[in-house]
Amino acid sequence: MKSHKFVSEEKGKRIDKWITEQSEDWSRSHVQQWIQDGHVKVNGVETKSNYKIRLDDEVVIEEPEVQELEVEAEDLNLDVVYEDKDVLVVNKPRGMVVHPAPGHPSGTLVNGLMAHCDDLSGINGVVRPGIVHRIDKDTSGLIMVAKNDKAHESLVDQLKNKSTKRRYEALVSGVIPHDKGTIDAPIGRDPEDRQKMTVTEHHSRDAVTHFQVIERFERHTHVACELETGRTHQIRAHMKYIGFPIVGDPKYGPRKKHDFPIVGQALHAELLGFVHPRTGEEMIFRAPLPEDLKACLKAVKQI
Template sequence: MENYTFTAEEGGARLDKWLTDKDPSWSRSAVQDWIKEGHVEVNQTVVKSNYKLKQGDQIFVEIPEVIELEINAEDLQLDVVYEDEDVIVINKPRGMVVHPAPGHPSGTLVNGLMHHCQDLSGINGVARPGIVHRIDKDTSGLIMVAKNDAAHESLVEQLKNKTTKRRYEAIVAGVISHEKGTIDAPIGRDPQDRQKMTVTESHSRDAVTHFQVLKRYARHTHVACELETGRTHQIRVHMRYIEFPIVGDPKYGPRKKHDFPIEGQALHAALLGFKHPRTGDDMTFTAEPPADFKNSLHHASLFSI
């Protein structure tokens, strides 16, 4: 990926137009796509295309690599939890990327969806048909997909209005003494490592995670986490912030490594709830943690104090 950093010499211009004028080879539609996908930041914060620049603003642009527009359909034997004419709910395995990206052109959830069904929302373009939200590659569990544009718009609106239910299970290092709590701490890009997120007061977005202890072990805790907002790596960052990092997390995990039988973070999207975009009915789905997560719980039980 190519990166560029600019400083606005004067204020008043729309961000998308200003960038298009900055480099004539960048079309306005391409710039708007980059902004929408989070590849453009102003003062380390993701903003909208119509953001009015202020003098001295620092603009960071990360030009994504071009992805082939033709996505190959692959029979990936998706674990379909629910499906109708509007939505499909998948139990995603750990290790599966949600949509094609540089380094992951195949084997993604989108590749599997293209084989499973052709009627997917086109709002997010060819590379991400039907994708309403994402969960990380090494997080397992439930994800909802829109099969038409009307369903897509409804589900996105529910996410924006914080009316969806998203509950995760995690295994964290350390023993949490209180039964439950709320982490209300804004998250933004880590200025020291742009591949990571961090809790920071400047150039961040609000982030709220509720957690509850499910079981305590000698050195670890099994917790349930419920998202009120949906920031990148939110649960992983928040649990690290309160000094109970998620076991196996390669970015934010414990500094002292334990040989847990799991590849990636011990984090599973266990419950997903939303209103059906056509009928308005309340829909709730659950998925048991996979075998490696359960084996990790057993592993945690073997430690002595």
């Protein structure tokens, strides 16, 4: 338990906000949890988050020791596109799971991050590797990671506010007649298969995907998809919904299987953009198409 003592030189501000301003490493939700757990005292007395700070208040914070996350660190030679003290951008290969789960206890992005980063902060007292959003196991491409709590909160807020930029490229079955379009259709669990998502009005959430044709082939289309929302399997479910399922997709793909040189869906997170949590600078990153998707595009030209 680390102890921190401050004396207020101002008044009228909520204590959770005031404490957050005392250290660039503390997030407001983090501080609120400490207050709730009784780790913050004002003039020797436990307080509440809405307490208004007074001049010369003595604030003592007992910062809990951070517990290690029980995940084995593995050197997975991650493809790190960008890194600073706040954020990390990784180009995830197809086939890599993001989080450890039953059946995938190792070899995940989290395992690799635990080995790559030695400066991960604690959220609510537990070290966590800052996963802000996910991409599916058999989808390749860019994913952003927060290296401290403030960065995590900022990036999550940007996702909620739909201000991040996330563009994917995909190869779909069928020839899309429109050059571009928007799929605005709610997505929820498929009642007939809980492992799948589907367009439904029942227990669903709003989902919006914008698409634009890059190139048409004899029986397929190379398309770019931009996410406005980020629902589970959103692009995969949406493209199936409009009749152009993604090539190689084991859950939502075309019924007629083609022998393409790819394992999993031909979907790649090609562009990622967000505002840097500390500097306010707009950051844009791109990842070239992986070799297996390039091979698919080459193959459809010969059909």
